[in-house]
Amino acid sequence: MSDPRDIVPFLYEAGHLKRSARQGWWIAGVQNPESVAEHSFRTAIVGYVIAVMEGADPERTATLCLFHDLPETRLGDVPSTGKRYISQAAAEQVAKDQTAALPGHLADRICGLVAEFEEKTTPEARCAKDADKLECLLQAREYQAQGNQQAQPWIDTMLEAVSTEAGRKLAAAAVEVAPEAWWHDIVSSYGRK
Template sequence: MTNFDAGLLADRTPLPSGLDSRLLRHFTFLIEVDKLKTVLRASPLAAADRRENDAEHSWHLALMVLVLAEHADEPIDVGHTIKLVVVHDLVEIYAGDTPIYDTEAGHDQQDREEAAADRLFGLLPDDSGRELRALWDEFEARSTPEARFAKAVDRLQPLLLNWMAKGGTWRTPGVTADDVRSRKAVIGEASATLWEAARHLIDEGERRGWASSRDR
């Protein structure tokens, strides 16, 4: 479900007249992205009995970049990588979250997210919008070491949460441990160390019955 027709949050309590026009657009965008806190993901929290939201997810990724950067196979610019993970899910304000194991919802994901990016980043002044859109495009393309590492932690973070939940979304009907390995393999494009650790968690989860084996 998208929020394309919900209107801008800033319109509910219009900002006062007299503000600099450029700053007004920045404020409007920053108010609008408060919606990210309402977009629920499939992943369960480790610290509470509820699902995480996109804003919490993005914060967690930023911290993971700071902590795990030493495990990147290629040198990365940590600050730039943090920019990528902070921006990468903003489009879900309008496009909604697409659960990784929901193949049906994934069919039109790219189209929904492209349209959402056009609208959301279009709220900003042209140069600011282009800058954030370029970050989003870079993350999606995974064409730089920073983008590959950003994607790796994006796949690793819910794996850790699912481990803490003794399976979590790994228990989705029809999903097997091999499916989890396939979806998480992108981690290996950025870090052999993190991918080895991820495989170990998945293998152990399968052994404990938290993820279905193919022959079950």
């Protein structure tokens, strides 16, 4: 068995995503934006749903979603407005550096996940990519419902970026359904029981 002391630093590094705010939301004027980890969590759930709808492997898709932003512990979350002005290492190279101290079989699996997500050649990676976009759309709709009208460009951009049939259907529904619909239905049923 590998020495756990070689693995724990990697786990601490992954935890950094819990404290890393999604930078694009600052541009939209969001005062307390979600963290990268919060984004990745819901992306994994969205990815699972899209994969089931598309007939892809939902567990693999959710795993891709969980690891897709891991390189941001070292790269940061660069908003789209800044990407054309900076050059940065490929996510695959960052993942290789991040996992260098891990046992080879573990490092290979993690690097493979990051590479698969970036290459988008498998059905699961395409579902995961759509989940990443759809999660951003959902978050934009939530910020919009909280009164932030600067979120509309994210909604428009994400609607165009989703490519799977299931992703497009979910994105269209997300624009129609209010973010508070899930709890409003529950609360409105209280007096009827």
